[in-house]
Amino acid sequence: MATSSSSPPPPPDPSTDADLLRHLLFVSRDVSSHQQPSPSSSPLRVNPNFSSVPRNVKQLSLLFEELLLAVRDDDDRCVDFALPRLASLCFREILLVLHRLKAHFDHCSARSRAFVLFRAEPLAAEIHEQVVDLATFLDILPVAELRIPEDVRDHVRLLLRQLRRSSPAVDPAALSLRRDILELIALVESGTVPDHAALQGIFRRLGIDDSWNCRHEIDSLERDIADGAAADRWVPAMVALASILRYARYVLFGASTPRLDTSAGADGKKSPFSEAEDLAVPADFRCPISLDLMRDPMVVATGQTYDRDSIVRWIGSGHATCPKSGQALAHLELVPNRALKNLICCWCRDNNLPFDGADVTSNEQADADNATTAAANKAALEAARMTASFLVEELAAAPCTDAAHRVVHELRLLAKHGSDNRAFVAEAGAIPLLLPLLRSDDAGLQVSAVTALLNLSILEANKRLIMHADGAVDGIVHVLAEGAKWRAKENAAATVLSLSSIHSYRRRLARHPRVVEVLLQMARHGPASSKKDAMAAIHSLAGDRENTGRLVEGGVVGAALEAVGEPEVAEEAAAVLAAVARRGGAEAVAKAEGAVARLVGLLRRGSDWARESAAAALVAVCRRSESGVVAELAAMPGIEWVIWELMGAGTERARRKAASLSRICRRWAAAVEAERTARFSAMSVTTSSTTVAS
Numbered sequence: 001m002a003t004s005s006s007s008p009p010p011p012p013d014p015s016t017d018a019d020l021l022r023h024l025l026f027v028s029r030d031v032s033s034h035q036q037p038s039p040s041s042s043p044l045r046v047n048p049n050f051s052s053v054p055r056n057v058k059q060l061s062l063l064f065e066e067l068l069l070a071v072r073d074d075d076d077r078c079v080d081f082a083l084p085r086l087a088s089l090c091f092r093e094i095l096l097v098l099h100r101l102k103a104h105f106d107h108c109s110a111r112s113r114a115f116v117l118f119r120a121e122p123l124a125a126e127i128h129e130q131v132v133d134l135a136t137f138l139d140i141l142p143v144a145e146l147r148i149p150e151d152v153r154d155h156v157r158l159l160l161r162q163l164r165r166s167s168p169a170v171d172p173a174a175l176s177l178r179r180d181i182l183e184l185i186a187l188v189e190s191g192t193v194p195d196h197a198a199l200q201g202i203f204r205r206l207g208i209d210d211s212w213n214c215r216h217e218i219d220s221l222e223r224d225i226a227d228g229a230a231a232d233r234w235v236p237a238m239v240a241l242a243s244i245l246r247y248a249r250y251v252l253f254g255a256s257t258p259r260l261d262t263s264a265g266a267d268g269k270k271s272p273f274s275e276a277e278d279l280a281v282p283a284d285f286r287c288p289i290s291l292d293l294m295r296d297p298m299v300v301a302t303g304q305t306y307d308r309d310s311i312v313r314w315i316g317s318g319h320a321t322c323p324k325s326g327q328a329l330a331h332l333e334l335v336p337n338r339a340l341k342n343l344i345c346c347w348c349r350d351n352n353l354p355f356d357g358a359d360v361t362s363n364e365q366a367d368a369d370n371a372t373t374a375a376a377n378k379a380a381l382e383a384a385r386m387t388a389s390f391l392v393e394e395l396a397a398a399p400c401t402d403a404a405h406r407v408v409h410e411l412r413l414l415a416k417h418g419s420d421n422r423a424f425v426a427e428a429g430a431i432p433l434l435l436p437l438l439r440s441d442d443a444g445l446q447v448s449a450v451t452a453l454l455n456l457s458i459l460e461a462n463k464r465l466i467m468h469a470d471g472a473v474d475g476i477v478h479v480l481a482e483g484a485k486w487r488a489k490e491n492a493a494a495t496v497l498s499l500s501s502i503h504s505y506r507r508r509l510a511r512h513p514r515v516v517e518v519l520l521q522m523a524r525h526g527p528a529s530s531k532k533d534a535m536a537a538i539h540s541l542a543g544d545r546e547n548t549g550r551l552v553e554g555g556v557v558g559a560a561l562e563a564v565g566e567p568e569v570a571e572e573a574a575a576v577l578a579a580v581a582r583r584g585g586a587e588a589v590a591k592a593e594g595a596v597a598r599l600v601g602l603l604r605r606g607s608d609w610a611r612e613s614a615a616a617a618l619v620a621v622c623r624r625s626e627s628g629v630v631a632e633l634a635a636m637p638g639i640e641w642v643i644w645e646l647m648g649a650g651t652e653r654a655r656r657k658a659a660s661l662s663r664i665c666r667r668w669a670a671a672v673e674a675e676r677t678a679r680f681s682a683m684s685v686t687t688s689s690t691t692v693a694s
Contacts, residue, residue: 017083018068020091025064027098032058034105046116046174047124049131049166050108053101059159060138066148083146090141097133104130112220113206114241117178118234120170128168135163177205185240189379193386199248208245211253218245236377243383246414250390255406258444283532285344288324289314289501290458291494292417293348297341298334302327303612303651305337313460323501325613326543326579327653381420388414388424395433405445408437412448415455422459431456431465431472438475443484450479450491457498467505473512480518486530489522493533500540510547516554523559528568535563535572542579551580552588557595564598564614570606574599574613581617586624589617596621596632603642608651615646615657622664630668639665 032054067083083091104127108116116123138160143153180202187194208214221242225235287294287307296308302322306314311334314323321328391411398404411430415422430452437449453476456462466472479492496515500506509515516538523534538556541547556576563573577599581589589595602614622630633639643665646658 017088017091020083020088020095021064021068024091024095024098025061025068027095027102028057028061028064031098031102031105032061034102034109046120047127047168047170049124049127052162052166053127053131054105056159056162057098057101059155063148063152063156066152067146084142086140086142087146090137093137094134094141097130097137101127101130101134112217112224113208114181114217114221114238115224117174117181117206118237120174120178121168124170125168128166131163131166135160135166138163173205177202180205181241182237184244185237185379188240188244188382188386189377191382194244194248196251199252203248203252211249211256214245214249214253215256218242218249221245236379240377240379240383243380243387247383247387247390250387250394250410255391255394255403255410257406258409258448282347284340285347291454291498292458294340294344297337297344299337300334301330301332302653305340308334325575325653384414384418384421385424385427388421388428388430392425392428392430392433395430401440401442401445404437405442405448408434408445408448408452412452412455415452419459422456422462425452426456426459426462426465431462431469435469435471435475438479441484443488446479446484447488447491450476450483450488450495454491454495454498457495460502463499463502463505467499467502467508473509473515477512477514477518480522481514486527489526490530490533493519493522493530493537496537497533497540500537500543503544506541506544507546510541510544510550516541516547516550516556520554520556520559523563528566531563531566531569532572535560535569535576539572539576539579542576542583545583548580548584552585556580557585557588557592561592561595561598564602570602571610571613574602574606574610574617578613578617578620581620581624586621590621590625590629596629597636600633600636600639600642603646608654611646612651612654612657615650615654615661619657619660619664622661630664633661634665634668 034054082088104123108123138156141156143156146153184194184198184202203209203214206217208217221238225238225242281293285293287297287310288304289306289310292307294305294307297305298308298311299305300311300322302325304322304324306323311323315332320332388411391407391414395404395407395411398407411425411434415425434449434453434456437445438453440446440449453466457466476492476495479488480496483489483492496509496519500509519534519538519541523531523538526534538551538560542551542556557580560573560576560580563569564577566573577589577595596618599614599618602610603618606614618633622633636642643658643662647655647662650658
């Protein structure tokens, strides 16, 4: 007999006929509870079996209920029960068929409506095969030998006739809808804006009647694409349709009302009830360049990890340094971080997020490349361009703060994913419209505006548009200094970090009279998450030697030394101290009270990256300042063991820095010993001369 491609492993074999009937009744009720994949309000029917099979299986459950009555006596006690051998064998096969039907309906229910529509033929064929199997076993079943009333026997015979009428043909209405959708995709691909009435008609036939249903369908469709659930021939159409649905959602239903922002309270602590689109991604899972969740993490020569696309673009643009540490790359080879990739995959699965970064074999890589090519199809790009233009026009015409907030919230979400979306939003003229909103009195609108600006700034071409826009830097500084919520300040700091990845903009930002000041205030007085973002921005500014003097004058050394003692911020603070010491601020670090002791403490108890940065800072300070720093370092209890342990167990760069510290300490000790020996020799000569003279 045929088996569905979505069939589960065989169910456990019931030990008795009574258990078999109970299993049959349970599974039949489960199958009969399924509705057809499209909503009941929609006239769409992919195949008659999608609606008739659950009804037929519900009728079949009446047979199992009648047979189970024979298992108990009048006092509801179990009695010995045995089915005829042929009947028992047939029922066991029927149980397998019901499990396959259940798996088939579960599979379709978990997919988007578009997925079911595009794969109508194979899905209809699969369910038809199971119906044929079910009819075959019912035909073999010795109904006359079962202890059931005659009307139940007649009921089974009628059910058998209904099952035999099954057909694998796809409903003409579904085929018509699919043709209309493909025509719509072709229309959008040509650059023509679709008619509202045509969109409404397709939405109605798909069963999408409000913004929530539309958003749910988009999420399901994107998950199907990411999971590789669709056949290759339909992937381009599904990608294009997802973009068109997103455009149509705004056009037909308007921008959705943002949820109440409870993700950051007055104390700056984030709530576990943050909105889904702003799910708190662990910092280690974000690419330091794009700030997005990494899909294909790669390790560079310095040991830092970046998403493949981001680091390839970074290197391809002529950079030969590590974006995070600023260290020169010994080589440009990229090594996959498979352990981190597996952790990200597990986290996405636990949070019900699509993850398209699974490892693939060489044969499967071609399929993945095809999917990537399809994802860049013209229809999807044109739909994204239409969406961005429509939203920007709506923002320009927004009559009130609430309306502007709704549109900015949608722009923020659109710019969150994909370089193309960021480019289209900026090209439509969103940046000049967003900048005045940075000074809005509405806290939610301010957060959405600065976050949208942050998302746009990830694209390198948009950095230039932002930096050359009138009042852009002043607006960001305003949010940093007077933002209504810590979350707004954090995203403003992240925007500074993003913009300062361009060397010339790094200098321009530091030359602004208040950028360094407000970042340092945030690093001193903000909650841990805000301090972390501020320190990351300061570290980026410290990548230019010209900025070191301004940072030192502003008090960066003291602020970083204070933050070193906080585990959540220690890595960023140590990196700031290392960058400042390496680029002309070594003397300032050396003179700071307790600097050496704090850095040594970080060598003992910090994370791998914190220890690496602390070692780099100590090496720079020891080489570029007075020898008293080396004496202070050498006097630290157990410093030899700390350095030796770091040389054996630290990162590659940390081991090199630890070796340098060891050499510095040995040379200092040798110099001290030589000086002591010379002094002793001089004293001996003086004593001998005095004795001879006497």
